[in-house]
Amino acid sequence: MHIRKKKWARPELAACPFYEENGEKRMGHWREAFPHPERPLQLEMGCGKGVSTAQMVAANPEINYVVVDISADVLGDTRRNIVRACEGHPENVWILSADICYIDRFFDQADGPERIYISFCNPWSERPKHEKRRLTHPRQLVQYRRMLREGGEIWFKTDDDPLFEDSLAYFLLCGFEPVYLTRDLAASGFAPNYISEHEQKYMDQGVPIKFGIFRMTALDPGFDPTRFRMTPGLRKRTLKLMKEPTR
Numbered sequence: 383m384h385i386r387k388k389k390w391a392r393p394e395l396a397a398c399p400f401y402e403e404n405g406e407k408r409m410g411h412w413r414e415a416f417p418h419p420e421r422p423l424q425l426e427m428g429c430g431k432g433v434s435t436a437q438m439v440a441a442n443p444e445i446n447y448v449v450v451d452i453s454a455d456v457l458g459d460t461r462r463n464i465v466r467a468c469e470g471h472p473e474n475v476w477i478l479s480a481d482i483c484y485i486d487r488f489f490d491q492a493d494g495p496e497r498i499y500i501s502f503c504n505p506w507s508e509r510p511k512h513e514k515r516r517l518t519h520p521r522q523l524v525q526y527r528r529m530l531r532e533g534g535e536i537w538f539k540t541d542d543d544p545l546f547e548d549s550l551a552y553f554l555l556c557g558f559e560p561v562y563l564t565r566d567l568a569a570s571g572f573a574p575n576y577i578s579e580h581e582q583k584y585m586d587q588g589v590p591i592k593f594g595i596f597r598m599t600a601l602d603p604g605f606d607p608t609r610f611r612m613t614p615g616l617r618k619r620t621l622k623l624m625k626e627p628t629r
């Protein structure tokens with residue numbers, strides 16, 4: 383994705399009371415960063431310009447959010463969109479600049495988010511060797527497991543069929559069971575659905591959005607994510623799951 387440089391983004395973020403550039407120092411203490419630490423904590427990985435983030439944050443003031451992206455240029459837009467939707471400085475969100483590939487340097491079990499959103503992450507579907515860069519790859523899922531609260535969930539949306547199919551296998555392998563699955567989110571009637579920038583783009587093109595909610599259960603103790611390879615058997619099991627009706 384090409385990201386245009388924005389001169390105003392960094393100065394605006396530097397002055398923003400809910401922007402964090404050095405997230406490592408908050409590891410294990412994210413809940414305390416909010417006026418109401420007892421409220422549920424949810425993370426968004428790769429929030430982009432925050433079009434859906436802003437709607438979600440404004441609509442759910444009783445939920446605390448940390449929204450993460452690697453690009454300060456897009457986070458400048460995220461900040462503006464949130465301020466616009468919340469009509470000022472919201473108390474229930476932090477914008478975090480961080481590389482999600484190393485997310486376990488920023489959050490641990492003491493943070494214990496109940497939910498993680500991953501929407502329209504880069505599919506990396508063209509070359510098998512790039513698969514590891516996906517935000518749903520087992521290398522990532524084991525990191526999310528270490529921070530998620532017991533029974534925590536990952537809400538995953540994409541337009542990309544290979545990414546969705548492979549991700550189903552990743553989730554199953556890493557001890558995440560699907561509790562909701564659809565290959566056409568708009569037709570499924572699932573609500574509320576906050577529509578992101580990329581989601582709108584694909585909907586306008588007539589591409590059905592694939593969506594799943596995956597709940598964390600026990601992990602096979604023998605599973606080693608560093609040796610993970612997609613096998614024909616795994617793909618077959620995944621495709622069988624894909625044919626099941628929406629739950």
Ligand SMILES: C[S@@+](CC[C@H](N)C(=O)[O-])C[C@H]1O[C@@H](n2cnc3c(N)ncnc32)[C@H](O)[C@@H]1O
Binds near residue numbers: 383430452482501503
């Ligand atoms: C295709 S955009 C999707 C944005 C938004 N979720 C949406 O649905 O419109 C992917 C976003 O993920 C971010 N991203 C990709 N890899 C990342 C990483 N390793 N760490 C943090 N952010 C990342 C990119 O900067 C980009 O903003």
